[in-house]
Amino acid sequence: MRVAIIGAGVIGLSTALCIHEQYHSLVPSLEMEVYADRYTPHTTSDGAAGLWQAPARDHPDTLWNKETFDYLLGHLGSPAAKEMGLFLISGYNLFTQPVPDPSWKNIVLGFRNLTPKELELFPGYRYFSVRTNLNGTFAFNLPVTNEIVLPRLMQRGVKFFHKKVESFQEMFAQGMDVVINCTGVRAGELQPDPELQPGRGQVIKVLAPWVKHFIITHDIESGIYNSPYVIPGSEFTVLGGIYQHGNWNEENSAQDHKTIWENCCRLLPALQKAKIVQEWSGLRPARPWVRLEREPVRHGHFQAEVIHNYGHGGFGITIHWGCAMAAARLFGSILQEKKLASPPQPRL
């Protein structure tokens, strides 16, 4: 059973890990290969702030978000946590208008609304009937995580290829039985998908170790991610607040830099003395909902399968493990159909 995963961002690598962990002992013939034209630190994931925070909207995705949170929470106390750069962080979500409590309020730890005194910290956000919240959620270091997961997969015998895959057929011609499509924003190059659009973002990474909370502002008018945010990592703090739908440009924009810097310093005056370390732009793989499904593909006389797992927008980190497990379940159903693995028998 030969499996190829296309894409080596957080989605590709976590899907590879999840499937390998679950099936390598059940399927002795399992051979897994990862193909990607970009690896850490050049993937979209590498620019992510790495904060677990689900979008406010209520969505079937919600379960995948919870599964990811619980998975990360379970790893918190482990030695792996430090390697992964995984840690708990508290912070603020600020709104200019009243909003209902988010669907994930019981997933994170200690969700609550801010007190009037705390709102004094954020003057622009108090003149409306504002609700803001503070929660213990996760941040982790994506480049570090990708660097950890990749060697782990290699240790498990997964092979990596630095190569741009031009078509699914190319993979099947090489003898792959299943291809898992984790190509993120450029999935359209393998199979046109008008629902998938780039959501261009730009961030400034600074040194500001005195900032211990994340701050995410929300402005219904500007739209999601287009309002300033400050997210501390274990070493650097990410400043952002740019979302440009349909913009494929991966170059840094001076105008966007100015917008981010001014807005974030206004939000948090303590940032004014922060040292700028890096500027980065990336394309969020935006889609109305994640494409996570099987697609049978005929290749000559032969029935092959593609499992799509892309379109995670700006919340790949938040949802990655839930999606990896869902992809693994789809993989399991493929195996069952091919009678290569039987489901666990009930103990009698």
Add this chain to the structure above:
Amino acid sequence: MAAPKVAVVGAGVIGLSTALCIAETCPSCSVTVLSDQFSPNTTSDVAAGILIPHTYPGTPIHVQKQWFKETFTYLFAISNSAEASEAGIHLVSGWQIFKNTPKEELPFWSDVVLGFRPMSEAELQKFPQHRFGQAFTTLKCDCPPYLLWLEKRLKATGVQMYTRKVADLWELHSEYNIVVNCTGIGAHQLVGDEKLFPVRGQVLKVHAPWVKNFIRDGDGLTYIYPGIHRVTLGGTREKESWSLSPDPGTTKGIFDRCCSLEPSLRGAQDIKVKVGLRPSRQCVRLQREVLSQGGVKLPVVHNYGHGAGGFSVHRGTAKEAARLVGECIAALQGSSSRAKL
């Protein structure tokens, strides 16, 4: 009296903040700071500087609360300004956890810190040996940055600072009109205060920048306070111990206790060990005294004995000390105008 000359003895957080308050409230005063130690060699430099008050048995609660509130408000404003990083002041959220439910579920300061609330069951699961907890957001004053920032502010207002060991407050009577005694544990010898005793604290300052939340055991013995560059791990409370030498067994004990609360600390790097002697007393000695010899008087304002709570109340006690200095000046002016009659 034109330009009263005020000497502040001591350059820890109490001495420097008191000098600053005096300079602010009495612009005509000439203020000088005298100390045998300056940052980074003061007791304050060892402290984590977290704003969680210590309760003084001998001081009315409403007074302690006022001191804490003034300090919190003052630092909160700095934390929200461009000066925050230079001053070393930042907000930090976290948990105070208890193995047994405390007698007092709502400490007197619970409405001064931000967002004080009991911890949820889910949050408590992180601490299986603890049954109750409180979550809140407070401020941390990193030392040395805070002391260096105070020194900078003092120099800007024209306050002079000199390294000098004062053996006896009286030796200052010919050069200064008023002396402010902020000598912390030094007051034991300097003014012979038998009610002042050291409570030895050993801490570890480690590099663990992924730790963003504080954790404190309600017994006050184990705590994790993330600062700007280092996390302070503590601690000990050894009454009457005067030893400033780090104890290796204690270091291991502190490290193990903190790792049991926050396992990721096992990966902490560059562990530095420090010892400080908390200048402890039933109540802070914050009062006037007049020393006199041979008809010559020297007004003294004492401001020492803050024990484990120096950072938490420093601004409040500094303001009160400055007010007492004002009273001393008024008394001196009163007696000098009487002398003119």
